[in-house]
Amino acid sequence: MIHLDVSPPLLALYLPLLGALLISLAGRWPNLRELVTLLTAGALLYVVAGMAPAILAPDFWASYARAPALKLAEVLPGVWLELKVEPLGMLFALIASSLWILNSIYSIGYMRGNHEKNQTRFYVCFALAIASVMGLAFAGNLFTLFVFYEALTLTTYPLVAHKGSAEAIRSARTYLGILVVTSVCFLLAGIIGTYVFTGGDMTFRPGGVFTRVLADGSLTAPTLGLLFILYMYGIGKAALMPVHRWLPAAMVAPTPVSALLHAVAVVKAGVFTVLKVIVYVFGPAALVRYGVGSWLIYVAGATILIASCIALFQDNLKRRLAYSTVSQLSYVIIAAALLSPLSITAAALHIAAHAFGKITLFFAAGSIYTAAHKTEISQLDGIGRRMPVTMAAFTIGSLSMIGLPPTAGFVSKWYLLQATWETDAPFVLVVVILSTLLNAAYFLPIVYRAFFVAEPKHHHEPHQSSADGDFGDDADHHGHDAHDHGEAPWPIVVALSCTAVATIVFFFYSDLAIGLANQLRSGLP
Amino acid sequence: MHWNEVVCTVLLALGCVINFSGSYGVLKFPDFYARLHAAGKTDSLAQVLILLGLVFVTPDVLTKIKLMLVAFILLIVAPTATFAITKAAHLDGLRPWTRGGRQ
Amino acid sequence: MLDAFEVVPNLPVLVVTTPLIGGILTIAMGRGKGPWAWATLITGLVFYFTVLLMQQVLAAKTGYISYELGNWPRQWGIEYRVDALNAFILLTVAGVSFVTTLYAQKSVEKEIPQDRHNFFYAVWVLAVCGLLGITVTGDAFNVYVLLEISSLTVYALIAMGKDMNRQALTASLRYLILGSVGASFILLGIGYLMMVTGTLNMEDMHDRLAALPDIVHHRTVLVAFAFLLVGLGMKMALFPLHMWLPKAYTYAPSAVSALLSATATKVGIYMAFRFLFTIFGVGFSFVAMPASVVLSVAACAGILVTGVTAVRQTNLKRMLAYSSVGQLGYIVAGFALANVHGVAGSVIHIFNHAVMKGGMFMAAGAIMYRLGRCDLRAIRGLGKRMPLTMAAFVAGGLGLVGFPLTAGFISKWYLVQGALEAPHMWPVAAVVLVGSLLAVAYTWRVVEAAYFQEPEGESALVTEAPLSMVAPMWILIGASVYFGVSATFTGEISMRAAKSLLGGAP
Amino acid sequence: MTGALGIYNYWIYVLLMMIGLYGVIAKPNLIKQAIALGLFQTGIFLYYISMAVIDGGTAPVWTTILDGAQKYEGPYDNPLPHVLILTAIVVSVSVLAVALALIINIKRTYGTIEYDELEAMDQADKRADYQRGQVVDAADDVEHRLEGHHHA
Amino acid sequence: MSTVYLITAVVLIVGAFMLLYRALAGPTVYDTILATNAIGTKTIVFVTLLGYISGRTEFIDMAIIYALITFITTIAILKYIEKGRLD
Amino acid sequence: MNAVVLIDTLLLLLVTATAVAIVEVRSLYASSILTGIYSLLMALVWVNMHSMDVSFTEAAVGGGISTILLIGTLVHVGREEKPIKKRLHVPALVFTALTGAALIYGTLDMPRFGDPAAPIHHYRVPEMMAQTVGFVNGTPGKQKPPEGFDLERYRRFDGRVTGPIPADPTDTAWREKSILQTEGLIVPQVRAAHEPHAEPGHHLHPPDDFNGHVPNSVTSLLAAYRGYDTMFETTVIFTAGVSLILLLRRPRREGYLQPGAVMSDQVILRVVTKLSIPFILIFGFYVITHGELGPGGGFQGGVVLATAFILYALIFGRAALYRVVPPPVSDMLTGLGVLIYSGTGAVCMLLGGKFLDYSMLNPELPGDGESLGMTLVEYGVGITVSMVMLTIFNQLAEERST
Known part of the structure; x- marks a missing residue:
């Protein structure tokens, strides 16, 4: 049933699975276990990166249609699992696999530094989640996409609920609940609807699968619009309001998970899916012609602004970052919703750009928690002096979020603005400008606080925790509260430095990403 | 009407009358032992009369034998049952009804 | 004398008589493991026969196999008629009962008094015999007789849970009364049909009914239809008539719950297929009569109501029992659509649910075996203590939810596809999808308790269930995963069954 | 014998069945229910047997006189329903036997055979069962604990 | 002739009605037993008569069975009354 | 009227x-x-x-x-x-009234009571009965056919059944790889495709099968045409017996050999019982063996036999009964009856016929084979029924309330 083929996309899928197996076997020996994780991550990056040249080749699209799909298993007659590599998936896989290495290093420091329990389960699920991401990235049809989309939800659930505390379980419920409700009720309905209306065609192809049925009139514009709504709200991972609530809830997870969720795997999987559906299932041209996608701009725009406003009032650091993520995701969606080739490029780029910045921010938050056991922004006064590297990285990440040069965020925002200009969408322009201001308003005060406000004197009084943000205040950490900390453990520092540097490097050297994004654009009919 | 049919009719009529009177007695008599009396006596007699009556109109020998057999069984079984009922009632402490009233 | 005997032409009857004779001989197997080993042998043999039969049916030119018992022409005697649908259900029932018998040894040892194991397994095998007999026959009255065999045995089997919990007795009696009323309704329906048609052979009945001049206004046929529907509804635990099921499944011995959930109600649904599609015909049942509406409303209400009820349970077996009613709702909703994909989804879900729910009940039974109870509090932290059992439970649960690459997803796919294809039936699709959310809700309570909470009391000390329980459990769960990844076989069979049911012709 | 009169026999079977069904539903005593179930089933048997009757018919046993001569006595009643009902009677007595066995067991373990009392006892059992298995919700668990803490 | 049988049969049924009333009214259990036993014996004759009414006299075996059954049932009832048990 | x-x-x-x-x-x-x-x-x-x-x-x-x-x-x-306080249960009354009304509504389109034109009287059964009565190849030699009997149709039917239909030699579809094979499931060597009517066999039932053998058409239907139903009927009763043992029999160590209550001290009862038991037993055997001639058969006879034992137990106590029929013996005998039945069927199958095709028992004289088969199965039914009834009685009587 399953082909034991060693073509690169399959290898990318199997490697993390194999890794998960080895990690679970090596569970008794932590050093070996983490070595396995790192080796797997390295191998995965090697495999994924090895595929890039072929994608960037100028005649890629010519060969794309001819290239045989990699059928994994025929689940039902006419419904099969299939992998196929295309630029957007390539971009996503590259980001995920490269950040997994850094995230693994970081995890080692974090998990050990915080004496977390069930570390083996953590690493196994992490590897499984990455496997799901690989499958998602290389999915060749809607069915495969859905399979790995759900697999990602499932494999990240234990990570969210990792602590097993009441708070963790409750939040994990919200996480799972919203993601499953949306995917099962809307996304699956949309997929089966697509299958039914197209007469069994679910294979991704540039320009969409509905061309034939739209042309012969068996699919009408209202139905197409309904399907589009089902997809957009079905992809709950994209955190379009009002289905964004899982994202702040998932903040209860250990920070490496939050980093993975919010920068790499889950949320990116969401917007990646949105982009993929718009490009390969509906086709921007069809959406424009039948005018069924225009509402998305307004919803995404509203999401950006509202989420930013909410972020402004969060005292919990991770929660603020979470709302920031909600707003940043909608950048991708709003870009995709503009439906012009340039805006699609911008959307793809923003997936990459946001990843580096946001993971840096989360790494920093985790670093602060590990070293100082602080979770609230109001506690961060003067912390920049104790943890200079961390806070420097944080600053870089913040700049990237705001979209200032020389950071990654600028690149994608630039493309977006260009697309806005090109498509003459003043609403988007306004949204981008306003949200940039809001971004600045909620990130810069943290930086200011960290570097320019003096550290308060009294550390020994029991610190206040906000009602809804009591993350990880385990009793055993109370004892050595933070009056005497320095930087976090070295793996954490190394990891966050790397991502911070990467955020800057992306500004100067983004050829690969832009190349892939352009390749995607060139494929549009 | 052939003679055997006449005999049969007479016996059947007799059986009917006794049967009816027995049933009526069971319905109307004041106490258990009186009712038992009505039932026990008439049951055996009336049924046997009817069966005998039928014997006369049956052409088939085997059937005649069977009829007699039924009558015979009835003659054994019905009094036995009556006896057993009486004994049980008596053992249970049920006393006959007297004109002086119930005990 | 054996030289004239051939297995293959006699397969349809061997499937039923083997467990019949085997079941009686079980009594003579003495004490100890003898009865169990014998029962396993018999059910294994039956499973083998059903596999052969399946092959034969697939190869048959006419699409079905007919076997005339006693060599009497079919309209006079009793005919066995096996088409793709029968063969598939037979395979399911025989396969699951084989695996369940394998599983039963340990739990029966613990739950049933030692000195009556031979009688217990005799009844067990006869129950399987009854279920298979219902499935294979083409004679309406034969259905009733075998239905009663399976019912009687099931009453006794359920009541054997009395040593664990006295509620097994009331559960069994309640089932007995409702079941008998249901069976009587079926008998009555058959009688009404017989009055109109003069025959008992299903095909013959169908032809005669089709020949009636104004069948839609024939009052006798209408009442027969209604009473059959109600009777079958009771037997298959269709939503408002399901009252007997939760308690029965909860308090029956663990192995019995596994067997029943996987087979008994499935066969009830099979009967509904036969009566609605083969005897009355699609045109009458679903076009002239409002069966579509009635059944799909009942099914949808069942999915939602029992789903919500299942979420509120603390006892795993009870939760699974309610979930079973809901899952039956999927099956009924599927064939109520009366189109190819709906019916195919329904057929395939019979199989898929049998393996999933059978495996889950086995897992619950394994927990019972180790802990003597299986409520949510008992299973806290059990994910570490009994990893294989809990993993099986969760894998089965994911199947109920319909996560992709589990068997449940395949069924859901077909059902939703069918619902979208049928005119005005899209709410069914919505309910099917919402139902899987409810499944998430109740499965997830188990996941949370087992994996994210600390054990307390004796459950901190238990070890994994014995291999003889875990292995059968994983055979079923493995099957549910295998047929979730590669459903071409089950899909093709069920499509074939659906087409033959809808086409009227075999 | 036309019209309604022609099918009155069927109506009596309905009446008998309904007496039985009423007993099954309305009587709380389990023995009564079992007996009433029997009545209910007998009603159906009556229907089947009525179905077999044919005008001027006689028992479907071909007369064989011992000397070998056979005589035909006109239409025979239909034997098929008789055969079916023979089976059904056996089924009904089997069901009755199993029901009685269950009732005896119930009396022994519960001490009563009144349905409403049993129901009440079962409900109590079930509630106890529920409570024993409860407190799984970690979220609730903690809330309770916090609440308790607060009060303390 | 069949009219005679018929009348006899009707008389038997009427008698059975009376006995049934007694069986229901009691007042003691023995009345009930007595009445049912009497109905039982009546049915024995009745089944014979039915054979004659329908012209199939060869089924008197039925009557024998009826007699035996009635007898055994009565014995069982009495044992229950007397001993409080059946075994 | x-x-x-x-x-x-x-x-x-x-x-x-x-x-x-x-x-x-x-x-x-x-x-x-x-x-x-x-x-x-x-x-x-x-x-x-x-x-x-x-x-x-x-x-x-x-x-x-x-x-x-x-x-x-x-x-x-x-x-x-x-x-009960409330004598009348109104919901039950309403429910039953509605159900009853529905049933009566259904009777409105039925043929009237006793209508010879009802489908059940003229559709399948007459052909069956005609066969039972004994037409020799459509020649009403011994008696005239039932009213409304379609002789032509019967002949057609006869021809269809008796004519051997050659098996299709070109049919090789079964050899083709089935899905099961491709899926890697077991692939045994299938010997031949079994097509309905495609093999000689029906001619083994001559239309005059029961001529002279079975005057009671109920028995011929019961034991031959619908013999399979009857086998399961026997199984039902067997199941009931086993279920009662399962539910009620007390563990052996508690001993079931309690004396029980005796009534043999009452002379009249004792004598009458002693007189009647042999008679009942003989009568029971008579009913079993003469099922094909008159009313009765294995089931009825079995019940009569059981009543003899029950009467014995009632009068002489359970211990006496257990001396006559010890429970292990009755347990074995209950199974034996069903085994005789199904074994007869299986033997027919092993001899190359179909299950319960009694004519295989005597291929030279199929009619005699059928007679033999029916007798065998009647004995089987009788044994099982009598022993199960006895077991049920024992189990219900044996358990003493505590």
């Missing part, structure tokens, strides 16, 4: 009155013995409708065994029902 209808009406009135009494009477005990009366009366109704076998069974089972079983249960559960 003819005799049948008059008596029918009166009897049914009586039956209905009894039914109401059974449901409404307060005492369970009265209810139980009224059930016996109800069954006897019902049996009368069926005799009146010429259904001898059913009546026989109902009298033996309903009037005899069921009543004894009910009383045996009352020993354990007490004889009084709890008083």
Whole structure:
């Protein structure tokens, strides 16, 4: 049933699975276990990166249609699992696999530094989640996409609920609940609807699968619009309001998970899916012609602004970052919703750009928690002096979020603005400008606080925790509260430095990403 | 009407009358032992009369034998049952009804 | 004398008589493991026969196999008629009962008094015999007789849970009364049909009914239809008539719950297929009569109501029992659509649910075996203590939810596809999808308790269930995963069954 | 014998069945229910047997006189329903036997055979069962604990 | 002739009605037993008569069975009354 | 209004009155013995409708065994029902009224009572009965066909059945790789495709199979045409017996050999019992063996045999009965009966025929083979039924309330 083929996309899928197996076997020996994780991550990056040249080749699209799909298993007659590599998936896989290495290093420091329990389960699920991401990235049809989309939800659930505390379980419920409700009720309905209306065609192809049925009139514009709504709200991972609530809830997870969720795997999987559906299932041209996608701009725009406003009032650091993520995701969606080739490029780029910045921010938050056991922004006064590297990285990440040069965020925002200009969408322009201001308003005060406000004197009084943000205040950490900390453990520092540097490097050297994004654009009919 | 049919009719009529009177007695008599009396006596007699009556109109020998057999069984079984009922009632402490009233 | 005997032409009857004779001989197997080993042998043999039969049916030119018992022409005697649908259900029932018998040894040892194991397994095998007999026959009255065999045995089997919990007795009696009323309704329906048609052979009945001049206004046929529907509804635990099921499944011995959930109600649904599609015909049942509406409303209400009820349970077996009613709702909703994909989804879900729910009940039974109870509090932290059992439970649960690459997803796919294809039936699709959310809700309570909470009391000390329980459990769960990844076989069979049911012709 | 009169026999079977069904539903005593179930089933048997009757018919046993001569006595009643009902009677007595066995067991373990009392006892059992298995919700668990803490 | 049988049969049924009333009214259990036993014996004759009414006299075996059954049932009832048990 | 209808009406009135009494009477005990009366009366109704076998069974089972079983249960559960405050249960009444109305509505389109034109009288059964009566190849030699009998149609049918239809030699579809094979499931060597009617076999049943053998068409239907149903009927009763053992038999260590209560001290009872038991046994065997000639058969005869044993137990106590028929013996015998039945079927199959094709038992004289087969299965039924009835009685009586 399953082909034991060693073509690169399959290898990318199997490697993390194999890794998960080895990690679970090596569970008794932590050093070996983490070595396995790192080796797997390295191998995965090697495999994924090895595929890039072929994608960037100028005649890629010519060969794309001819290239045989990699059928994994025929689940039902006419419904099969299939992998196929295309630029957007390539971009996503590259980001995920490269950040997994850094995230693994970081995890080692974090998990050990915080004496977390069930570390083996953590690493196994992490590897499984990455496997799901690989499958998602290389999915060749809607069915495969859905399979790995759900697999990602499932494999990240234990990570969210990792602590097993009441708070963790409750939040994990919200996480799972919203993601499953949306995917099962809307996304699956949309997929089966697509299958039914197209007469069994679910294979991704540039320009969409509905061309034939739209042309012969068996699919009408209202139905197409309904399907589009089902997809957009079905992809709950994209955190379009009002289905964004899982994202702040998932903040209860250990920070490496939050980093993975919010920068790499889950949320990116969401917007990646949105982009993929718009490009390969509906086709921007069809959406424009039948005018069924225009509402998305307004919803995404509203999401950006509202989420930013909410972020402004969060005292919990991770929660603020979470709302920031909600707003940043909608950048991708709003870009995709503009439906012009340039805006699609911008959307793809923003997936990459946001990843580096946001993971840096989360790494920093985790670093602060590990070293100082602080979770609230109001506690961060003067912390920049104790943890200079961390806070420097944080600053870089913040700049990237705001979209200032020389950071990654600028690149994608630039493309977006260009697309806005090109498509003459003043609403988007306004949204981008306003949200940039809001971004600045909620990130810069943290930086200011960290570097320019003096550290308060009294550390020994029991610190206040906000009602809804009591993350990880385990009793055993109370004892050595933070009056005497320095930087976090070295793996954490190394990891966050790397991502911070990467955020800057992306500004100067983004050829690969832009190349892939352009390749995607060139494929549009 | 052939003679055997006449005999049969007479016996059947007799059986009917006794049967009816027995049933009526069971319905109307004041106490258990009186009712038992009505039932026990008439049951055996009336049924046997009817069966005998039928014997006369049956052409088939085997059937005649069977009829007699039924009558015979009835003659054994019905009094036995009556006896057993009486004994049980008596053992249970049920006393006959007297004109002086119930005990 | 054996030289004239051939297995293959006699397969349809061997499937039923083997467990019949085997079941009686079980009594003579003495004490100890003898009865169990014998029962396993018999059910294994039956499973083998059903596999052969399946092959034969697939190869048959006419699409079905007919076997005339006693060599009497079919309209006079009793005919066995096996088409793709029968063969598939037979395979399911025989396969699951084989695996369940394998599983039963340990739990029966613990739950049933030692000195009556031979009688217990005799009844067990006869129950399987009854279920298979219902499935294979083409004679309406034969259905009733075998239905009663399976019912009687099931009453006794359920009541054997009395040593664990006295509620097994009331559960069994309640089932007995409702079941008998249901069976009587079926008998009555058959009688009404017989009055109109003069025959008992299903095909013959169908032809005669089709020949009636104004069948839609024939009052006798209408009442027969209604009473059959109600009777079958009771037997298959269709939503408002399901009252007997939760308690029965909860308090029956663990192995019995596994067997029943996987087979008994499935066969009830099979009967509904036969009566609605083969005897009355699609045109009458679903076009002239409002069966579509009635059944799909009942099914949808069942999915939602029992789903919500299942979420509120603390006892795993009870939760699974309610979930079973809901899952039956999927099956009924599927064939109520009366189109190819709906019916195919329904057929395939019979199989898929049998393996999933059978495996889950086995897992619950394994927990019972180790802990003597299986409520949510008992299973806290059990994910570490009994990893294989809990993993099986969760894998089965994911199947109920319909996560992709589990068997449940395949069924859901077909059902939703069918619902979208049928005119005005899209709410069914919505309910099917919402139902899987409810499944998430109740499965997830188990996941949370087992994996994210600390054990307390004796459950901190238990070890994994014995291999003889875990292995059968994983055979079923493995099957549910295998047929979730590669459903071409089950899909093709069920499509074939659906087409033959809808086409009227075999 | 036309019209309604022609099918009155069927109506009596309905009446008998309904007496039985009423007993099954309305009587709380389990023995009564079992007996009433029997009545209910007998009603159906009556229907089947009525179905077999044919005008001027006689028992479907071909007369064989011992000397070998056979005589035909006109239409025979239909034997098929008789055969079916023979089976059904056996089924009904089997069901009755199993029901009685269950009732005896119930009396022994519960001490009563009144349905409403049993129901009440079962409900109590079930509630106890529920409570024993409860407190799984970690979220609730903690809330309770916090609440308790607060009060303390 | 069949009219005679018929009348006899009707008389038997009427008698059975009376006995049934007694069986229901009691007042003691023995009345009930007595009445049912009497109905039982009546049915024995009745089944014979039915054979004659329908012209199939060869089924008197039925009557024998009826007699035996009635007898055994009565014995069982009495044992229950007397001993409080059946075994 | 003819005799049948008059008596029918009166009897049914009586039956209905009894039914109401059974449901409404307060005492369970009265209810139980009224059930016996109800069954006897019902049996009368069926005799009146010429259904001898059913009546026989109902009298033996309903009037005899069921009543004894009910009383045996009352020993354990007490004889009084709890008083109910509300006599009339209105929802139940409404529900039953609605159900009844529906059923009556359904009868409106039925053929009238006794209508010879009803499908059931002229569709399949006449052909079956014609065969049973004994047409020799459509020649009404010994008796004239039933009214409305379509001789031509019968001949056509006859021809279709008797003509050997050659198997299709070109049919190789079964050899093709099936899905099962591709999926890697077991692939045994299938010998031949089994096509309906595609093999010689039907001609083994000559149309005059039962000529002279089975005058009781109920028996021929029961044991031959629908012999398979009857096998399962026997299994049902067997299942009931085993279920009762499972539910009620006490563990062996507690000992079931308690003396029980005896009534043999009452001389009259003792004598009458001793007189009647041999007679009942003989009669039981008679009923079993003469099932094909008159009313009765394995089932009825088995019940009669069982009543003899029960009577013995009632008078002489359980210990005496267990000396005669020890429980292990009765357990084995219950199974033996069904085994004889199914074994007969299996032997027919092993001899190359179909299951329960009795004609295989004597290929030279198929009619005799069938006669033999039917006799065998009747014995099987008789053994099982008598022993199961006895077991059920034992189990219900044996358990003493504590």
